[in-house]
Amino acid sequence: MSKIAIDMMGTDLGITPIIGALKVFMKKYQDVTFILIGNEKELKTAAEETKLDNTKYEIFATTEIIAMTEGMMEVRRKPDSSMVRGAELLRDQKVDALVSGGSTAAFLAACHFLVGEIPSVSRSAFMPFIPTVKKGKSILMLDVGANLENDAQDLVNFAIMASVYAQEIMHNPKPTVAMLNIGEETTKGKDYHKEAYKLLTNNNKFFFKGNIEPRDITSDIVDIIVTDGFTGNIALKTLEGMAKNLMGVIKHELTKNFYRKLKALSLRKVFRCVCETFDYRNNAAALVIGLKAIAVKTHGSSDEKSWINTLELTRNAVVNDFVQKMTAKLLKGD
Known part of the structure; x- marks a missing residue:
């Protein structure tokens, strides 16, 4: 069973389109569970109102939010933000992938400093x-x-x-x-x-x-x-x-x-x-390729349709063991 963490906070449209996409996605796939990271009360209320399948997700409560307009320094200033906690889960291999629609600069900083790039790769890419x-x-x-x-x-x-x-x-x-x-x-x-x-x-x-x-x-x-x-x-x-x-x-x-x-x-x-x-x-998301683990960034203004396609992209990378295969190819000398 694969596990995907989602930074639920800091997007332009809030958590509503993400919750809607999760409901559709959970019905389609039985091999993925989720960790929803963010404000516990807000997430719990939205999940219950939408009747999200509670066997396929858990909530990771955080107290801080990195706003869309904030930059890379907030990764240090807000250690209990949903974005930072998600990157830590990915770093510690407690999840198979991390998805965010938040600040691009902050997300890249969190991925770089907390997750890190594959050996021989100096810069990751969208x-x-x-x-x-x-x-x-x-x-x-x-x-x-x-x-x-x-x-x-x-x-x-x-x-x-x-x-x-x-x-x-x-x-x-x-x-x-x-x-x-x-x-x-x-x-x-x-x-x-x-x-x-x-x-x-x-x-x-x-x-x-x-x-x-x-x-x-x-x-x-x-x-x-x-x-x-x-x-x-x-x-x-x-x-x-x-x-x-x-x-x-x-x-x-x-x-x-x-x-x-x-x-x-x-x-x-x-x-x-x-x-x-x-x-x-249909293509609102980008894989942050070059990292030691799977991270995906989607538009801050992504609607439900965009989020469904973002989750599809993430799942495909996870179930196909993409990072391991890419690492082997990069490190191979021929």
């Missing part, structure tokens, strides 16, 4: 799924915000770790890797891009296909895209914003008058399919 034009196909992109800067060796490590995930969990035996850059030519980018290109080309642990431009991220050209955290975060948020705005424009134009509404009815299944493909709530 790794989300990015939808593509091919139905049902997503790619992995990292880093998308765990770091402001990365060096060439970081990108190589990202490629190795993502390749293991693609092989072991996505069942892709030969995942392809590309590096996000301003052009496909080998001479493009900063010095570290050029150095990374050479290292990626000469590494036999994955299949490197060269540079990829931002406009091709969702084009289903490769399976994995590696980049520094600053660039990756901008690219990810641009994609999310563009998808959301595009769907809004389409909806507005289709409902402008009665005639358009009538015509749109015949195409509603098509539009529903498109919206579902690029709905960021």
